Amino acid sequence: MASRLRKEGREKLTGRSQYVDDLRLPGHPEVLHGTTVRSPVARGTLKAVRFGGSIPWKDFVIVTAKDIPAIGGKNAIAHILHDQPCLVDEQINHPEEAIVLLAHPDRFLLEEARRHVTFEIDPLPAVFTIEKSLLKDPVIWGKDNTFKEFTIEKGDVDGVWQTADLIVEGEYHTGAQEQLYIEPNGMIAVANANEGVTVWGSMQCPYYVHHALTHLFALPDDKVRVIQAETGGGFGGKEDYPSMIACHAALLAWKAGKPVKIIYDRAEDLAATTKRHPSSTRHRTAVSRDGKLLAMDIDFLLDGGAYMTISTVVLSRGGIHAAGPYECPNVRIHARALATNSPPYGAFRGFGAPQSLFALERHMDEIAAKVGLAPEELRRRNFLQEGKATATGQIIREKLDLPKLLDSALQSSEFIKKRKAFQEANQDPANPIKRGMGLSTFMHGAGFTGSGEKMLASVAAVEATPAGTVRVLASNTEIGQGQRTVFAQLVADALGIDFDLVEVVQPDTKIVPNSGPTVASRTTMIVGKLVETAAISLRQTLIQSGCLAKTYTTAEFRKACGEYLSKLGALKCFSQYQQPGHIDWDDQKYRGDAYGTFAWAVYVAEVSVDLRTYEAQVDHFTAVQEIGKVVHPVLAAGQIEGGVLQGIGYALSEEVQLRNGRMANNRLTNYIIPTAADAPDIKVIFAENPYPHGPQGAKGIGELPLDGVAPAVLNAVAMALGPEAASRIHSIPLLPESLMKALDGAAESVKGERS
Amino acid sequence: MSPSMSAQKITVRCKINGQDRSFTTYPMARLLDLLREDAGLTGTKEGCGEGECGACSVLVGGELVNSCLIPAIQAEGTEITTIEGIAEGEKLNFIQQAFLEYGGAQCGICTPGMVLAVVYLLNRIKKPEDLTEAALRTALAGNLCRCTGYTKIFESVVRACHARFGASAGASSGDQR
Ligand code: FES
Ligand code: FES
Numbered sequence: 001m002a003s004r005l006r007k008e009g010r011e012k013l014t015g016r017s018q019y020v021d022d023l024r025l026p027g028h029p030e031v032l033h034g035t036t037v038r039s040p041v042a043r044g045t046l047k048a049v050r051f052g053g054s055i056p057w058k059d060f061v062i063v064t065a066k067d068i069p070a071i072g073g074k075n076a077i078a079h080i081l082h083d084q085p086c087l088v089d090e091q092i093n094h095p096e097e098a099i100v101l102l103a104h105p106d107r108f109l110l111e112e113a114r115r116h117v118t119f120e121i122d123p124l125p126a127v128f129t130i131e132k133s134l135l136k137d138p139v140i141w142g143k144d145n146t147f148k149e150f151t152i153e154k155g156d157v158d159g160v161w162q163t164a165d166l167i168v169e170g171e172y173h174t175g176a177q178e179q180l181y182i183e184p185n186g187m188i189a190v191a192n193a194n195e196g197v198t199v200w201g202s203m204q205c206p207y208y209v210h211h212a213l214t215h216l217f218a219l220p221d222d223k224v225r226v227i228q229a230e231t232g233g234g235f236g237g238k239e240d241y242p243s244m245i246a247c248h249a250a251l252l253a254w255k256a257g258k259p260v261k262i263i264y265d266r267a268e269d270l271a272a273t274t275k276r277h278p279s280s281t282r283h284r285t286a287v288s289r290d291g292k293l294l295a296m297d298i299d300f301l302l303d304g305g306a307y308m309t310i311s312t313v314v315l316s317r318g319g320i321h322a323a324g325p326y327e328c329p330n331v332r333i334h335a336r337a338l339a340t341n342s343p344p345y346g347a348f349r350g351f352g353a354p355q356s357l358f359a360l361e362r363h364m365d366e367i368a369a370k371v372g373l374a375p376e377e378l379r380r381r382n383f384l385q386e387g388k389a390t391a392t393g394q395i396i397r398e399k400l401d402l403p404k405l406l407d408s409a410l411q412s413s414e415f416i417k418k419r420k421a422f423q424e425a426n427q428d429p430a431n432p433i434k435r436g437m438g439l440s441t442f443m444h445g446a447g448f449t450g451s452g453e454k455m456l457a458s459v460a461a462v463e464a465t466p467a468g469t470v471r472v473l474a475s476n477t478e479i480g481q482g483q484r485t486v487f488a489q490l491v492a493d494a495l496g497i498d499f500d501l502v503e504v505v506q507p508d509t510k511i512v513p514n515s516g517p518t519v520a521s522r523t524t525m526i527v528g529k530l531v532e533t534a535a536i537s538l539r540q541t542l543i544q545s546g547c548l549a550k551t552y553t554t555a556e557f558r559k560a561c562g563e564y565l566s567k568l569g570a571l572k573c574f575s576q577y578q579q580p581g582h583i584d585w586d587d588q589k590y591r592g593d594a595y596g597t598f599a600w601a602v603y604v605a606e607v608s609v610d611l612r613t614y615e616a617q618v619d620h621f622t623a624v625q626e627i628g629k630v631v632h633p634v635l636a637a638g639q640i641e642g643g644v645l646q647g648i649g650y651a652l653s654e655e656v657q658l659r660n661g662r663m664a665n666n667r668l669t670n671y672i673i674p675t676a677a678d679a680p681d682i683k684v685i686f687a688e689n690p691y692p693h694g695p696q697g698a699k700g701i702g703e704l705p706l707d708g709v710a711p712a713v714l715n716a717v718a719m720a721l722g723p724e725a726a727s728r729i730h731s732i733p734l735l736p737e738s739l740m741k742a743l744d745g746a747a748e749s750v751k752g753e754r755s
Numbered sequence: 756m757s758p759s760m761s762a763q764k765i766t767v768r769c770k771i772n773g774q775d776r777s778f779t780t781y782p783m784a785r786l787l788d789l790l791r792e793d794a795g796l797t798g799t800k801e802g803c804g805e806g807e808c809g810a811c812s813v814l815v816g817g818e819l820v821n822s823c824l825i826p827a828i829q830a831e832g833t834e835i836t837t838i839e840g841i842a843e844g845e846k847l848n849f850i851q852q853a854f855l856e857y858g859g860a861q862c863g864i865c866t867p868g869m870v871l872a873v874v875y876l877l878n879r880i881k882k883p884e885d886l887t888e889a890a891l892r893t894a895l896a897g898n899l900c901r902c903t904g905y906t907k908i909f910e911s912v913v914r915a916c917h918a919r920f921g922a923s924a925g926a927s928s929g930d931q932r
Contacts, residue, residue, distance in 0.1 A: 012863030015798015015838035022797035232864025480862025641904035668807035
C-alpha cells in the first residue's frame with residue numbers, strides 16, 4: 001500500500017496550521033505580551049531589583065518570586081526533583097535564570113522596559129566545566145555537585161589488565177548542541193482563581209506542563225488545562241523547558257487578570273533553553289591480538305548545568321549505551337552527571353547515547369588501528385548476537401544480524417573500494433583534498449529506560465462518533481515526526497476502515513488521557529501499540545454488541561457505530577501499558593533488560609577534507625538500520641534523513657560557545673546548522689525484523705539516527721588524514737580551527753620523530 | 756528592528772495575494788508584522804528575525820525576500836504573495852501537492868517559506884534542465900529546515916518540476932537523491 005499522506009499536511013502547506021504565535025483566543029480580544037528578565041551573572045545572591053528609566057512602570061504587570069507564596073504554590077518547576085525555582089528568590093545559579101517577569105500590551109515598550117530592570121547582586125564563585133565541578137570547590141549543588149552516579153558491572157574488568165595482549169586508552173569530548181527547532185518556544189496562558197489555569201503552547205509533553213502548573217499554583221488536576229498548539233519541531237528541546245515558560249506566562253496572566261503570551265525570540269531561545277549535555281568519556285580497553293574485546297572500562301561524565309532537571313535519566317541512557325552493540329565478557333561503566341553554573345542541559349534526540357557512542361565508536365577505530373585490523377573487521381569480531389548479553393546483562397532475544405547490516409552498509413557505500421582508492425589518492429602531496437570513509441555500528445533502546453514505562457503506565461483511548469468516524473485520544477504530540485499520521489494508520493488498519501475516517505485529537509489534558517511524553521522513541525512503539533490495542537477492543541465491542549458482523553465494509557462499520565451509540569451510549573475503549581513479560585530490570589544495580597528492544601544500525605560517512613581551508617565536508621552518507629517493521633516508509637525515511645543531518649551538524653559545525661556559562665553565539669549567524677548547500681545525499685536502507693510487542697511489528701526510531709553519525713564522520717576524517725592526526729581527532733564539533741590544530745600537531749610530532 | 760515610539764504612523768497600500776489592502780503602521784515596522792498582525796496572514800513565520808532562516812520568505816514584486824528584514828514602508832505600491840496565496844481555493848498548487856506526496860513537510864514551520872522559495876525557483880526556470888542539483892541547493896540554501904535533512908524537500912522539488920514540465924523533466928531524479 002502506498003504511504004498514507006501526512007494528516008495535517010494540507011494545513012501546513014497552505015499556512016493554515018495554528019502554531020502558538022498564530023493563535024487568536026476566542027473571547028479574549030486583548031492578550032498582553034510577556035517577557036523575562038534574566039540574571040546577568042552565573043552565580044550570586046540577589047540583593048535588590050531596580051526598575052529604572054523613564055518607563056511608566058505602573059502600566060506594567062510585574063511578577064517576582066515574592067508573588068508565588070500568595071498564590072499558594074511552591075516556587076519550583078516540578079519534575080524529577082523540585083530543585084529548579086520558577087523565579088530566583090535569592091540564590092542565582094546560572095546566567096539565564098529568570099528573576100522578574102513583565103507584561104504589557106505593547107511589545108516594543110515591553111522590550112524597552114526589560115532593559116531598564118537592573119539587579120544588585122553579590123557574585124559568588126562559579127563552576128563552568130566538568131573538571132572544575134569534580135573538584136567540588138566550590139560546591140554549587142547538593143553535597144558534592146553530583147546529580148547522579150552509578151556503575152554498571154559485568155564480569156571482572158580488573159582481572160584482565162595483567163594478561164591482555166593490548167590495552168588501548170582514549171579520551172573523548174562532545175560539546176553542547178542546540179536542538180534548533182525552527183519555531184522558537186512560546187506559550188499563552190489564561191489564569192485566574194475562578195477558572196484555574198489554561199495554557200496553549202509549543203510542546204512535546206502536555207502532562208509534564210500540567211504537572212508543573214498544578215504544583216506551582218497548588219491547584220487540583222482538573223483546574224489546570226494544557227493544550228498543545230501545532231508545534232514547529234522539538235527534538236527534545238520542548239520536553240522540559242516549556243513547563244518553565246508555561247509557569248511564567250500563567251503567573252503573569254494570574255496577576256494581570258488577562259491572557260498573557262510569551263514568545264521567545266531566537267536569541268533568547270538559544271541562550272536560555274536546554275541543550276544537549278556536553279560530555280567527557282575515558283575508555284580503557286583490553287583486547288586480544290586477534291581483536292576480541294576482553295575488558296572495557298568506561299568513565300562517562302556529563303555536564304548537567306545548574307539544576308537536575310532530567311540529567312539523571314540522560315545519564316542512564318548514555319551510560320547503558322556506552323559499551324555499544326558488542327559482546328564483551330568484562331565491562332565496567334562508571335557514569336556521573338555533574339553540576340555547573342550553565343543553564344540546565346536537557347533532552348536532545350539520542351538523550352546521552354550520542355555522547356557515549358561517539359566516544360565508543362571513535363575508540364573502536366583507534367583499537368582497530370592498534371590491533372592492525374580494518375575497522376569493520378574489528379567490529380565484526382565483537383558483534384552482539386542472539387543469546388548473548390549486553391553490558392547490563394540483557395540477553396538479546398531477537399534475531400539480531402549485525403553482520404548482515406554491516407555488509408549491506410559496506411556494499412551500498414562501496415566502502416572497501418573507495419577506501420582503497422582514497423588511500424592511494426591521499427598519498428599524493430600535491431592533492432590538497434583528502435578523502436576518507438568511516439563507519440559506526442550502534443543501537444538505540446526504544447522507550448523509557450529500565451522500569452520507566454512500567455512506572456508511567458500510559459493510557460490511550462479510541463472512541464467512535466455518531467457519524468461513524470473514530471477519534472484517537474492520546475497525549476502524544478505531533479512535532480513533525482508524523483505521530484498523527486502513524487496513529488491514524490495504526491487505527492485504520494486495526495479496524496479495517498478508511499484512513500480518512502480516523503481523527504487524531506489535538507492533545508488537550510482536559511480531553512486526552514495521559515499516554516506519557518513524546519520522547520524516547522516511544523510514540524510509535526509504545527503508545528502506537530496502546531492505540532492499536534484500543535482500536536481492536538473497539539471493534540470487538542461492536543461485534544459482541546451485535547451491531548457489526550465479523551467481516552464488514554467501511555460503510556457497515558460506520559453504520560454500526562451509529563447504531564451502537566444510539567442504543568447503548570458512548571463507545572470509548574482504553575488501553576493501558578502492560579510490560580511485556582520478558583522485561584526484567586533492577587533499577588538499583590543497573591542490571592537486566594534496560595529496554596524492551598533496540599533498533600540497530602550501521603552508518604557510513606564519506607568525507608573530504610580541504611587542507612587549505614581545514615574544512616571537512618560529508619559528500620555521501622549511508623544509513624542502514626533494522627527498526628523492526630517499517631510502518632510508514634516516507635515518514636520513517638524522513639526521520640532518518642533529518643537525524644543524519646543533525647548529526648552532521650553535531651560533528652562538524654554546531655558549536656555552543658560558552659563564556660562564563662552563557663552562550664555567546666546565540667544567533668543563527670554564528671551557531672551554524674547545515675543548509676541545503678551542505679546536505680550530502682543520504683541513502684537510507686531499512687532491514688526488517690518485526691518486534692512482536694510493537695504495533696505492526698514496529699520499533700522506535702526517532703532518536704537512532706543521531707547516535708551514530710558523528711563517529712562515522714570523524715572516523716572518515718581520521719582515515720583521510722592518516723594515523724598521526726587521527727589520534728588528535730577525539731572531540732566534536734570538529735571545526736576548521738580544531739582540525740588545523742590536529743594537523744599542525746601531527747606535523748610537529750612527525751618532525752620530532754624524524755629529528 | 757523595533758519602530759521608534761515617536762515615529763508617525765503612515766499608510767501603506769499594497770496588493771496581497773491579489774487583493775488591495777491598506778494599513779496604518781510605523782514606517783519601520785517589519786513587513787513580517789504587517790502581514791501577520793495587521794493583515795492576519797499568519798502563514799508567514801518568524802524563525803530568527805534577522806534574515807538567516809527564511810521562514811518569513813514571501814514574494815514582493817516577484818522577488819523572494821525575507822519579510823523580517825523589509826520595512827513596511829517599502830511595501831507601498833507592491834504586489835505581495837504569501838503562502839496563503841499559493842493554492843487555488845482548496846486545490847493545492849503543484850508544488851504543495853509534491854511536498855504533500857513526497858514528505859517535503861514535517862513540522863511545517865519552514866514550509867511556507869520553503870514553498871515560496873520553490874515557487875520563485877521554478878518561476879525562473881525555462882526548461883527542466885535548468886534545475887541542476889547546484890541550482891536547487893543554492894536556491895534553497897537561505898531556507899533552513901531542521902526536520903528533513905532536505906532530502907525529501909529536494910525530491911519534492913524535482914517532482915514538482917516534473918509536474919510542471921512533464922514526466923521526463925528534472926536534471927536530478929528524486930529517486931537518486
Ligand atoms: S525570520 Fe526572517 S529570515 Fe528568519
Ligand atoms: S519541516 Fe520542520 S523545519 Fe522544515
